[in-house]
Amino acid sequence: MRLKRKDLLGIEDLTKDELEILISTAASFREVSEREIKKVPTLRGKTIINLFYEPSTRTRTSFEIAAKRMSADAVNISTSSSSVVKGETLKDTAKNLEAMRPDCIVIRHSSAGAPLMLSRYVGCSVVNAGDGSHEHPSQALLDILTVKDKKGGVEGLNVAIVGDIAHSRVARSNIYGFTKLGAHVTVVAPPTMMPKDIESLGCAATYDMPAALKDADIIMMLRLQLERQKESFFPSVREYSRLYGLDAAKLKRAKKDVVIMHPGPINRGVEISSEVADGPFSLILDQVTNGVAVRMAIFYLLLGAAKEEAA
Amino acid sequence: MSGLVIKNGRVLDPSSGIDGLYNVYVMSGRIASVKSISEDTGEIMPGVDVLDAKGLLVIPGMVDAHTHLREPGFEYKETIETGTSAAAAGGFTSILCMANTNPVNDNESVTRYILKKAEGCGANVFPVGAVTMGLKGEKLTEAAELKAAGCVALSDDGMPVASAAVMRRGLEYSLIAGLPVITHAEDPALSSCAVMNEGRVSTLLGLKGIPNAAEDVIVGRDVALAELTGARLHVAHVSTAWAVDIIRNAKKRGVKVTAEASPHHLTLTDGMVAGYDTNAKMNPPLRSKQDADALMLGLKDGTIDCIATDHAPQSPVEKDVEFDKASNGIIGLETAFAVIYGLVESGALTLDEMVSAMTIKPSKVFSLDKGSLKVGASADIALIDLSMKWVVEPDKLKSKSKNTPWLGKTLKGRVVKTFLGGHVVYELEGAK
Numbered sequence: 001m002r003l004k005r006k007d008l009l010g011i012e013d014l015t016k017d018e019l020e021i022l023i024s025t026a027a028s029f030r031e032v033s034e035r036e037i038k039k040v041p042t043l044r045g046k047t048i049i050n051l052f053y054e055p056s057t058r059t060r061t062s063f064e065i066a067a068k069r070m071s072a073d074a075v076n077i078s079t080s081s082s083s084v085v086k087g088e089t090l091k092d093t094a095k096n097l098e099a100m101r102p103d104c105i106v107i108r109h110s111s112a113g114a115p116l117m118l119s120r121y122v123g124c125s126v127v128n129a130g131d132g133s134h135e136h137p138s139q140a141l142l143d144i145l146t147v148k149d150k151k152g153g154v155e156g157l158n159v160a161i162v163g164d165i166a167h168s169r170v171a172r173s174n175i176y177g178f179t180k181l182g183a184h185v186t187v188v189a190p191p192t193m194m195p196k197d198i199e200s201l202g203c204a205a206t207y208d209m210p211a212a213l214k215d216a217d218i219i220m221m222l223r224l225q226l227e228r229q230k231e232s233f234f235p236s237v238r239e240y241s242r243l244y245g246l247d248a249a250k251l252k253r254a255k256k257d258v259v260i261m262h263p264g265p266i267n268r269g270v271e272i273s274s275e276v277a278d279g280p281f282s283l284i285l286d287q288v289t290n291g292v293a294v295r296m297a298i299f300y301l302l303l304g305a306a307k308e309e310a311a
Numbered sequence: 312m313s314g315l316v317i318k319n320g321r322v323l324d325p326s327s328g329i330d331g332l333y334n335v336y337v338m339s340g341r342i343a344s345v346k347s348i349s350e351d352t353g354e355i356m357p358g359v360d361v362l363d364a365k366g367l368l369v370i371p372g373m374v375d376a377h378t379h380l381r382e383p384g385f386e387y388k389e390t391i392e393t394g395t396s397a398a399a400a401g402g403f404t405s406i407l408c409m410a411n412t413n414p415v416n417d418n419e420s421v422t423r424y425i426l427k428k429a430e431g432c433g434a435n436v437f438p439v440g441a442v443t444m445g446l447k448g449e450k451l452t453e454a455a456e457l458k459a460a461g462c463v464a465l466s467d468d469g470m471p472v473a474s475a476a477v478m479r480r481g482l483e484y485s486l487i488a489g490l491p492v493i494t495h496a497e498d499p500a501l502s503s504c505a506v507m508n509e510g511r512v513s514t515l516l517g518l519k520g521i522p523n524a525a526e527d528v529i530v531g532r533d534v535a536l537a538e539l540t541g542a543r544l545h546v547a548h549v550s551t552a553w554a555v556d557i558i559r560n561a562k563k564r565g566v567k568v569t570a571e572a573s574p575h576h577l578t579l580t581d582g583m584v585a586g587y588d589t590n591a592k593m594n595p596p597l598r599s600k601q602d603a604d605a606l607m608l609g610l611k612d613g614t615i616d617c618i619a620t621d622h623a624p625q626s627p628v629e630k631d632v633e634f635d636k637a638s639n640g641i642i643g644l645e646t647a648f649a650v651i652y653g654l655v656e657s658g659a660l661t662l663d664e665m666v667s668a669m670t671i672k673p674s675k676v677f678s679l680d681k682g683s684l685k686v687g688a689s690a691d692i693a694l695i696d697l698s699m700k701w702v703v704e705p706d707k708l709k710s711k712s713k714n715t716p717w718l719g720k721t722l723k724g725r726v727v728k729t730f731l732g733g734h735v736v737y738e739l740e741g742a743k
Binding site for chain 1: 509510511513514515516517518519520586587631632633634635636
């Protein structure tokens with residue numbers, strides 16, 4: 001099996017079938033990470049470049065481990081130690097990397113659309129590991145897999161995504177992903193962080209957190225970037241936390257079987273209290289575990305299986 | 312004495328109310344007479360060149376109130392020579408060029424340099440001087456001297472005059488020079504770090520949006536200041552529905568305000584940005600369909616006086632980069648006629664309204680004495696084949712830069728020949 005596409009740039013343009021293939025493939029790869037020898041030879045001889053223009057621990061490590069567990073050769077480029085600091089453009093970087101014949105470039109970039117741009121310049125596969133406030137498809141896939149594990153499915157569930165929706169690529173990818181699979185997504189944010197016409201992505205939107213929590217099966221908390229206070233997106237961390245932070249008191253009003261997610265890194269005591277983050281409803285570490293499996297599946301479905309098809 | 316007669320063409324000159332089959336006689340670089348074919352006895356003096364324009368539209372050379380020629384300072388994007396060649400190829404014979412060069416056109420030496428460079432080029436160049444020194448929005452320029460050197464208007468275009476107090480003084484002071492002040496209406500605090508129109512598309516793409524209000528509040532401010540000072544205000548590249556309303560209302564009250572709209576704001580919307588095409592990035596940004604429709608209404612009822620291209624050449628250095636890092640602007644001189652003619656084809660605009668908004672009206676706004684085929688006028692003439700379809704190909708563009716969203720697109724209506732002062736400054740390759 002292989003996806004009939006060169007790149008994974010976002011969830012928006014994936015079909016429901018493609019989403020389901022990615023999720024089920026990821027579920028099957030999870031077992032590899034439980035083996036004593038955590039490696040399969042599937043992508044031996046493939047070269048994967050992790051090109052990260054933004055700092056990242058979790059995502060970059062997860063992609064690297066996924067590549068290595070598939071026996072691909074993974075190379076990491078972080079921009080602080082690359083030609084980017086010498087002023088090389090993305091186009092030139094792309095052309096130069098392309099000249100070394102990689103099979104896949106994983107890119108994290110602060111500019112929305114940078115992965116799409118890269119994909120136009122290179123013949124190899126491109127995987128978006130987060131572009132600006134646009135999309136973060138592997139995060140949405142691992143979130144869906146995590147929910148599916150816990151809830152048995154996604155269809156009909158109520159998903160509340162809470163936080164800085166305007167600047168969140170995680171929110172956009174999850175809105176697309178969960179709605180495609182039949183869940184109802186409600187985004188919750190103060191008006192200053194609610195992007196215009198967000199409902200056109202297929203979700204509901206509200207400023208009222210308690211109302212949104214009441215019916216939620218899944219509560220997904222987003223990281224608050226504290227520097228946004230300077231740009232008047234919120235008056236104080238204190239008020240933000242009181243209105244939009246998730247703590248035990250607010251959680252009491254939620255469903256008994258609600259689950260809590262967060263893409264990390266978390267601001268303890270800001271958007272999520274420690275007792276909730278570490279509590280029984282939290283799936284935060286399951287998300288991280290599933291991240292590796294999802295990224296193995298992405299590599300496999302974009303790069304692998306070509307020979308099987310030919311045979 | 313050199314003479315020329317352009318025979319049998321459909322002559323359309325809104326300045327003199329002419330639309331029909333006429334012969335245009337040119338002597339010594341000026342319009343000698345325009346005679347109806349049926350009344351023309353057809354006697355042609357020896358030594359007069361005859362050009363058969365049968366099947367072609369003959370209009371006054373067009374006037375573009377808004378271009379960036381990039382010289383001095385950014386010659387890698389465009390020069391006065393290449394920019395005026397592009398103008399000629401687009402049927403424009405008179406163009407205003409904005410002051411955001413390097414050095415800025417904020418003193419007479421730069422104005423004189425531009426005019427010197429423009430001598431013998433493919434179009435008349437009318438420099439626009441800066442309102443403030445270095446476009447910094449602080450200290451006024453010596454407007455009287457700029458006018459004496461040849462500037463026809465004042466503008467910090469590219470940058471808004473952020474301070475209302477400075478804008479007020481700039482408008483007041485412009486009365487001495489008798490020059491209109493062109494406002495680039497944008498509240499920089501509302502558009503800070505934003506790269507496209509704020510709306511559904513910016514939300515989808517995860518790009519920071521510029522709300523309509525960023526333009527609306529400054530148009531409102533500057534109209535109020537024009538009323539306060541009695542100065543002449545011209546609003547550049549209007550892009551929002553409300554700005555059209557504000558200008559319409561101001562005109563009714565007798566405020567001395569005029570306005571322009573660009574071919575791209577009239578015909579394209581922010582949906583063009585999907586795919587992160589940097590050739591859909593300009594300032595003001597492409598807006599919604601409702602805004603484009605409002606501009607169209609404004610053009611029809613005279614609220615918008617003229618069509619101006621905001622020709623803004625950018626090289627691949629500025630455009631072949633991530634969308635949010637790309638520079639604003641698109642070129643427009645060579646596609647403007649055909650793009651607007653598309654609106655005529657669709658029935659949104661009459662050919663007369665179109666030609667009027669691209670010839671005599673902008674000429675009047677800036678008191679240029681151009682854009683007309685009246686007897687005695689400079690023989691600036693464009694010949695157009697309205698039925699010719701053509702593909703916008705980068706190699707064929709005369710502009711040094713190729714940043715246009717119409718690249719590869721097929722347009723209808725093509726300039727085949729352009730005269731400046733009776734001399735051919737452009738001839739379409741392979742045309743008869």
